[in-house]
Amino acid sequence: MAGLTRRLFLKTLAPAVPAAVLPPAAFAGSAEAAAAQDPLDPGLLRALAEVVLPSELGQAGVDRVVHAFRAWAAGYRPVAELDHRYGAAEVRYSGPDPVPGWGAQLRALELEARQRHGRAFAELEAAVRQEMVRGQLAREQVDALPPPAEARHVAVGLLAFFYDSPEATDLCYGARIGRLGCRPLSSSGSRPPELARDG
Amino acid sequence: MVIESDVLIIGSGIAAAMVAEKLAEEREARIVVVEAGDHAAPLEERPARRARYVAYGETPWPNDHVDGLAVDGMQSRTMQVGGQAMHWGGVTPRFSPEDFRLRSLYGVGEDWPITYEDLDPFYQEAEERIGVAGVQGPPELDPRSKPYPLPPLPLTYNLEQLRRWGERAGVPLWSQPSAKASQPYRGRPACCRNDTCAPICPIGAKYSPDFTWRALVEAGRVGLIPRTMVRRLVLEPNTERVSHAIAVSRDQPDEPIELHAHAFVLAGGYLWTPHLLLLSAEPRFPTGLANSSGLVGRYIAGHRSVHAFIELPLRLYPGMNTQHGLLSTKFMRPGGLERYVRHDLRVWESTFGREPRLRGEDGRVLLGDEVLADWRRRTATGVAHVRAYYDVLPSPESRLALDAARATPWGDPLPRLDLRDAPESRALRAHTEQGIRALFERMARAGEGRVLMTRVDEFRDHPCGGCRMGEGPARSVCDPWGRTHDHENLFIAGAPVCVTAGCTDGTLTFCALALRTAAELGKEFPPRAA
Secondary structure, three states: OOOOOHHHHHHHHHHHOOOOOHHHHHOHHHHHHHOOOOOOOHHHHHHHHHOOOHHHHHHHHHHHHHHHHHHHHHHHOOOOEEOOOOOOOOOOOOOOHHHHHHHHHHHHHHHHHHHHOOOOHHHHHHHHHHHHHHHHHOOOOOOOOOOOHHOOOOOHHHHHHHHHOHHHHHHOOEEEEOOOOOOOHHHHHOOOEEEEOOO | OOEEEEEEEEOOOHHHHHHHHHHHEOOOEEEEOOOOOOOOOOOHHHHHHHHHHHHHHHHOOOOOOOOOOOOOOOOOOOEEOOHHHHOOEOOOOOOOOOHHHHHHHHHHEOOOOHHHHHHHHHHHHHHHOOEEEOOOOOOOOOOOOOOOOEEOOOOOOHHHHHHHHHOOOOOOOOEOOOOOOOOOOOOOOOOOOOOOOOEEEEEEEEEOOHHHHHHHHHHOOOEOOOOOEEEEEEOOOOOOOOOEEEEEEOOOOOEEEEEEEEEEOOOOHHHHHHHHHHOOOOOOOOOOOOOOOOOOOOOOEEEEEEEEEEOOOOOOOOOOOOOOOOOEEEHHOOOOOOOOEEEOEEEEOOOOOOOEEOOOOOEEEOOHHHHHHHHHHHOOEEEEEEEEEEOOOOOOOOOOEEEEEOOOOOOEEEEEEOOOOOHHHHHHHHHHHHHHHHHHHHHHHHHHEEEEEEEEEEEEOOOOOOOOOOOOOOOOOEEOOOOOOOOEEEEEEOHOOOOOOOOOOOOOHHHHHHHHHHHHOOOOOEEOOO
């Protein structure tokens, strides 16, 4: 049995759309292709992301998350066999594709913005957009973030996707932990280096 | 179709892999392995499968089960080449010497017919075959005759802090032994902390039995037949030796298969091994083969676990090597006891209660910077996950029987499981769990922390038994080597022969027992020329 080298590991990883673990460059081009097929309007999604994601990400960071989220959504497979829970014998399957519903929620935000404020959602001040979203989520019984695909609301899906990522963990702890990445054993005994403020 | 061999191994999990590899290396014997499940995804596909698991929660091992073979109470549906060890965590502690002498030392349960010292060389052999990385614990708590084959996985920054906390609490903790390569080993690369050991190591640093099968098949040392379910064993007409197994191909179910061999090894685990023996009843053995004792399917065992999540004033960084942890065997070796309680202890980093959330304490929805600020505030302190597996002695009524009401896709009765604690364990349960919770409280106080939550997992982990070993046929199914008392050419390997389940992960013990069985069986074949 020949072991996989780090290089081969990364090479074989790329085609599998692992949105939560790959650097953004891995998705170059894939979101554009996905846009034609999925209903997640990138402009609306970005306008939403700007008011639900942390500002420390900056505009480039928000764009990166939106891009990765759309690629992730395009790669979702309904009724895929899920990982067995430890000590449980039942076989579980993924649920229906959440993207059509999320797309409808985005369009509803746009409609609400035009009807109540006379402008497109993306043109509203951040505080107004945030209160619109907050109003919708107040009706959701959401506390802990679910697995992204189980989110009933697109804002929750986006937040769940981001906060499940190694990037979010690093941001929270202010350290380059690199969760889920391939890292040498030898460095595991040291405190992770601080995260540079510019990311 | 008739297939001939010297040794037929039924099942292809980790115990089967140990038997096959040892026999193939040491003896001249034609070995055939038959497995009901499919081949697992090869190593080359694992990075992509792991990526889907991380991104979407999809199992990296789809179709690792056979439809129609679900049993209430079973620990896992897995039935594939490599068995459950395709997605195990790779944690490999040994039982302690006390596990083999419960009656003599504590007046409960039963002694095994073998001692820890009998099994020690086979523990060592198993550790070398699957490549265990470990560190010698305190000698009085961690007896072993030779060093581990691989240096230990290093303690992460988090685990070193937790180890010191354990020290303050009077609990010696050390790097848990694991079948994960801490440096390149027998073709496997060194672990690089991908953090998804269970269910899948994407690079093959963690041992899984498919590596053994691939090597043996490519070397022409073993014939491996997947997707073929053995339905019964047939005795020779005039002896009590097994003549052949009757199997069905899942691809050609109308064409029966006979698998003839000199010796037969049942390696289907605690569930399917006794099930096959019961299915094989015939006029001379009307209650099932190897069952003159009436104990096939009885004394099925497994340990229960008590968990705690303890908040500590420590800065821990999640994801440094999440599935690596600390082990203590202090409470497996308690010395004299007024009331019998034995358990292991494991400690990991945890994110319990530290996950990001969307609603603050006041019930208000959090958005934007509020989510991150709330998360940062709640992660200023760390959480340790502490778990104790405690010994649960099995009742003879803890058993597997044939279920007349439910059948396999081929019309055979399915197994029915009814797991029960022995009366002495039932009587001790509350005392045991209270004692473990009190220990967790003491540990929390020693670290100036607090217990956030405790829970008990009801399922019996690392299930075993059902064909227990013993000195004679009155009270056991097989002898101390795994040879059935009733059929001289029928052996049972791994989990089913256990007398009790111990109080720590059982997989390495199953491997060591399987190797011991292979050593005995191997005597029937000439040594392999160098």
